[in-house]
Amino acid sequence: MQTRDERILDLGVIRWSEYVKENETLVTEFVLMGLTDRAELQLPLFLVFLVIYLITMLGNLGLIALIWKDPHLHTPMYLFLGSLAFADACTSSSVTPKMLMNFLSNNHMISIYDCMAQFYFFSSSATTECFLLVVMAYDRYVAICNPLLYQMVMSKSLCIQLIGVSYVISFLHSMIHITLLFRLTFCRSNIIQYFYCEILQLFKISCTDPTMNILLVLIASALIQIFTFMTIIVSYTCVLFAILKKKSEKGRSKAFSTCSAHLLSVSLFYGTLFFMYVRPGSGPGENQDKMYSLFYTIIIPLLNPFIYSLRNKEVTGALRRIMNR
Template sequence: MEQNKTLVTEFVLTGLTDLPGLQVPLFLVFLVIYLTTLVGNLGLIFLIWKDPHLHIPMYLFLGSLAFVDACSSTSVSPKMLMNFLSMNHLISLIECISQFYIFASSANTECFLLMVMAYDRYVAICNPLLYPVVMSNVFCTQLLGVSYIIGFLHPMMHVGLLFKLTFCKSNVIHYFYCEILQLFKISCTDPRVNMLLIFIFSVFIQSFTFMSIILSYSYVFFAILKKKSAKGRSKAFSTCSAHLLSVFLFYGTLFLMYVLPGSGPCENQDKMYSLFYTIIIPLLSLFIHSLRNKEVIGALRRIMKINSS
């Protein structure tokens, strides 16, 4: 009987919807979202690199976050956009696992970058005199390096375990990208070890980084309340509240997806969670961190002024 099983090497992504009338409108909507996300985040990286006023740790971390958001969106959006207009929704096993790896690496790295950004704000507001010493170029580079190394190494373990699974039940993934929990559903090998490790590492990484962020911002808000300058309090609150909004949006959907898998009442709700953190959050992050930031807007005006003169 085992010999009669045909192992699957290609999958079919059903996408967001199978209604023909929605394919073109959804394509146009998500094309605009993707192009805005990509151009905006890459533009932000260029702006930070070009303007000397932004060559400080806060914007170094913000540029790294923009890069990770661009990678996260690019891991999912192009294939999803192609499937809106194509009758062929096939994706090979290697492409599928690669898509998962790029997204998972981006998401893991973002967790640690958000933690590093929270620590940066903690030092800047709670210990401003020591800030240039503590957040030196060497230390900032080390923080970024550790964030990327952990972010890109951790998913390799899950990829290695994915290659141990065989797929022979079905080749249809009822999703718009190769989400790992959906691959487990169509595996004809018992994926309980894979699922257990996903749960353990998701709980550990998300809990550790999230609690570190909350702890940092708790100290920050107490320090802000002690400030005598109303202008200083307003500026600090504005920066930190923007960071926290991004944190809660990002961690909220990840938690619902990987720490409480299957908690939603239906599969469509899981799709909405995934759609939010793969497509929508990279776009919102651009607006939250950049377009509300006076220094970034000022740098953009300076660049435009130089180019127009």
């Protein structure tokens, strides 16, 4: 017969062995399944996304260099545009290189720390883009609705402060998500049915109840996206009324051209973000979610420099001057 103390000791040993066994199975690496598991599509997809990535980096970094080199573009509008190009380059670089490696490799593993870092940099740059689009809308509002006060209101120091605040809020927002992600454990599965470490996919394979995390994503996404989107809409509504009052046909055409480019970028960016993060789980399916993610992580950073540049005579003029030199 065992004594009471011996039975307690044996029970403690059993529970400790179960604890050790459970912790030995905790996931420290994930498998990114990518866009498709069809082997014959891996090389074609690699080539397609490699070309997209190179054009994205050339377009965004080239636009930054052009704004930096040409004194005619040293204005608040182009300072914000250069910051947006940098955010787009960061968004694409946080996702695309790892995806390209996985197209050519049989090993799709990513460590939990690399996974968290990938999501952090993606989330920071995407959130920064939300606030930069607001700042750009405000800049257009002041330029068109109060042109005589533009130089006084949009001073260089204010522009730098607005950009700095956009980045600081974005870094803090992403850090909150990362901090709460580290409270989760992963032991059921290490397979992420995605091409990057997307936060909602991590919740699906968590052994810990992710309700708190999901609630934070919903609240933060709704607050940031709806607030910034509504601010942009209000700004451009005021701009539209101001444009319609202009007597100069040339001035009206130029203002419409600039604002339509901004609105096109806003529509593409927010449209896909709303479906992913403001209404998670209500979409048509996982493949559809991948298409939304593909759009705001890879396609929009590719399109933005061309949306803002091709119809902008000042940018095309600066490009001609640089090429002539």
